[in-house]
Amino acid sequence: MKITKVEALHLTIPMTSPFRKAGRVQHDADNALVRIETDTGFVGWGEAASAPMLTGDTGARIASAIEFLAEFLIGQDPCSIAAIHARLSKAMLHNDSAVCAIDIALHDLKGKHLGVPVYELIGGRSRTALPPSVGLNAETAEAAVAADWKQRGVRAFKAKVSVSDPESERAALAEIRAAIGDDAELAIDANGAWAPAQALAFLESVAHLDLAFCEQPIAAGSLSRLESVAQRSPVPIYTDESLTEPLDLIVQAEVGVAGVSMKTIKMGGITGFMAAANIARMLRLGVNVAGKSATSSIGGSAMLHIGTALPEMSGGIGLSNHKLVRDLVHNPVGLADGVLSAPDGPGLGVDVDESVLNDYVRSRTETTA
Numbered sequence: 001m002k003i004t005k006v007e008a009l010h011l012t013i014p015m016t017s018p019f020r021k022a023g024r025v026q027h028d029a030d031n032a033l034v035r036i037e038t039d040t041g042f043v044g045w046g047e048a049a050s051a052p053m054l055t056g057d058t059g060a061r062i063a064s065a066i067e068f069l070a071e072f073l074i075g076q077d078p079c080s081i082a083a084i085h086a087r088l089s090k091a092m093l094h095n096d097s098a099v100c101a102i103d104i105a106l107h108d109l110k111g112k113h114l115g116v117p118v119y120e121l122i123g124g125r126s127r128t129a130l131p132p133s134v135g136l137n138a139e140t141a142e143a144a145v146a147a148d149w150k151q152r153g154v155r156a157f158k159a160k161v162s163v164s165d166p167e168s169e170r171a172a173l174a175e176i177r178a179a180i181g182d183d184a185e186l187a188i189d190a191n192g193a194w195a196p197a198q199a200l201a202f203l204e205s206v207a208h209l210d211l212a213f214c215e216q217p218i219a220a221g222s223l224s225r226l227e228s229v230a231q232r233s234p235v236p237i238y239t240d241e242s243l244t245e246p247l248d249l250i251v252q253a254e255v256g257v258a259g260v261s262m263k264t265i266k267m268g269g270i271t272g273f274m275a276a277a278n279i280a281r282m283l284r285l286g287v288n289v290a291g292k293s294a295t296s297s298i299g300g301s302a303m304l305h306i307g308t309a310l311p312e313m314s315g316g317i318g319l320s321n322h323k324l325v326r327d328l329v330h331n332p333v334g335l336a337d338g339v340l341s342a343p344d345g346p347g348l349g350v351d352v353d354e355s356v357l358n359d360y361v362r363s364r365t366e367t368t369a
Contacts, residue, residue, distance in 0.1 A: 001113055003078055005037040006070035006367045010063035011360040014325045019135070019160075019293045029294030029324055032062035033357070034101045038078060042112045045352050046105030047299035048097040048265050049292035053191070054241060055265055057097045063363060065098035070367035073102070078109040085271045096268045103269025104302045104348070111347030118305040118349075119342050122274050129339040130307045131156055133316030135293065136176065138169040138188070143179040153338015156185040156316030158215070162193035166202055177209045187288075187315060189215040189261075192241045196228050207234035212315060213286070215261050216240040227255035238288060246276035249283055259286025259314055264302060273306055286314035296328040297321045301350045304333060304342035328357050 013029040030050040037043050050059045069088050076084055084106060088099045107118045119125055133156040134149045136142040146157055157180060161169050177186055188211060194202065199217035213236040217229055220242040230237040236258035242248065243260055246267070252260070260280055267273040280287045289307045291300065300319045307317050317340055321327050329350040333343065343349025 001038050001040045001042070001077060001079065003036055003073045003076050004039050004369050006066070006073050007035040008063045008066035008070065008365050009033040009035065009357070009361055010059045010363045011357065012059065012362055013294070013296070013328075013360045015294055015323050016325055017323070019137070019323065026293055029296070030059040031295065032059045032066060032098070032101055033298065034066050034105050036073065036078065036102070036105045036109060038109065040113070042109055044078065044105035044107075044109030044112065044347065045298050046101035046103065046108065046269070047296060047302075048101040049295045049299065051097070051265060051292060054263075055097050056094075057265075060363070062097045062101065063365070065092060065095040066101060067365045067367065068092060069095075069098055069102060074367060074369050078106050079113060081106045081110060081271060085268065089268060096272070097265040099272075100265045100267070100269035103271050104264065104299070107270050107302070107305075108347035115346050117342060117344055118270070118302070118347060119308040122270060122305065123309040123311075125308055126311050127308060129341060130304060131316040132335055132338075132340050133158055133318040135318050135320070136160070138163065138172045138176075140172045140175050142172065143175040146176050147179040150180050150184060152335060154316070154335070155183070156187075156212075158187045158189055158315070158318060160191070161188045161202070162190040166205075170202070170205055173206055173209055182210070185212045185315065186210070187212040187215065189240070190217045192216045192219040194218055196225050199229050200232055203233045203235045211235045213238045213259060216242065220244075223251060223255060226252070226257065230256035230258075238286065240290065246272070246279050249276065249279050249285060253283040253285055257285065259288060261288040261290040263290050263292065264299065264306070265292065270302055270306060274309070277310055281312055287312065288315040289313060289317045291318050291320055293320050294323055295320050296324060297332045297350050298328060298348065298352065300333045301343055301348040304340055305348070307340075308342040326356055326359075329353055
């Protein structure tokens with residue numbers, strides 16, 4: 001089996017409602033897709049979400065990088081994922097999001113070729129049911145939203161903080177905790193917006209709410225500042241923006257970080273994610289399978305396969321395809337009886353609806369043999 005065509009797509013899909021985070025309000029999904037075709041007729045799909053404040057990428061930039069990397073794919077055996085991943089990582093530096101989309105598509109192709117789900121390619125099934133996590137804004141109105149999700153079986157929530165004034169957010173978190181009860185997990189994410197003193201003051205004021213962890217309380221870049229928070233915080237500290245490569249986990253564990261919220265777009269897809277997760281497990285760090293705030297079921301399915309294969313996982317998996325006005329597949333991933341499950345079909349197990357996709361495509365390029 002050889003790769004004969006690579007298509008890079010940039011698309012924008014409106015979200016059902018705005019999503020607020022420190023420094024930005026997101027109204028739509030600005031993402032890139034890759035479609036890889038082979039001489040056997042199999043087609044693989046991959047997705048990477050834009051993250052200007054996390055990776056520096058927009059959807060257009062990711063699609064452009066995929067177009068550049070396509071020449072390294074034509075004629076290659078898509079089943080040689082490790083070799084291709086290594087070559088792509090060296091061919092264009094600082095483009096993990098583009099490599100992510102391609103890597104997911106290669107796993108989709110290999111799974112279809114072998115007739116097995118992606119999770120069988122990356123270690124096999126560790127669990128059948130995955131706990132879902134729902135993202136919230138730290139606003140009082142979100143308490144009712146959280147209560148509704150809990151009635152549907154959700155037991156893990158992550159609220160964005162550092163967006164408005166601390167007093168309002170503390171009150172909102174208290175209302176959310178009251179709405180979901182003591183048997184649900186509540187975490188927060190500050191997106192690196194606080195100074196160390198601000199972080200500690202806020203975390204001490206909400207410690208009684210039994211928070212599972214605080215993700216990225218301060219800006220990335222200073223290990224000593226991260227240590228000053230991790231060592232004194234009454235709430236476990238997880239990193240996200242501070243993680244730029246897997247080896248960062250070693251020094252972060254040494255300064256007292258408890259875990260990491262890991263994204264495929266930062267790790268170069270499934271291959272890089274599983275490698276980093278193995279390092280985290282050896283360091284006794286928690287691994288939260290984190291997604292971007294507006295990703296279709298293509299990227300969402302990849303997260304579910306990762307979660308299915310991981311021997312250990314902390315927190316729930318936060319899908320976001322339900323935040324799009326329309327998903328891009330015929331069979332969207334999502335909750336069933338209060339849990340998530342990776343599709344059991346070959347590859348990613350989702351069937352892309354190209355008629356829907358075409359409504360949102362802003363640019364499309366193809367590279368052929």
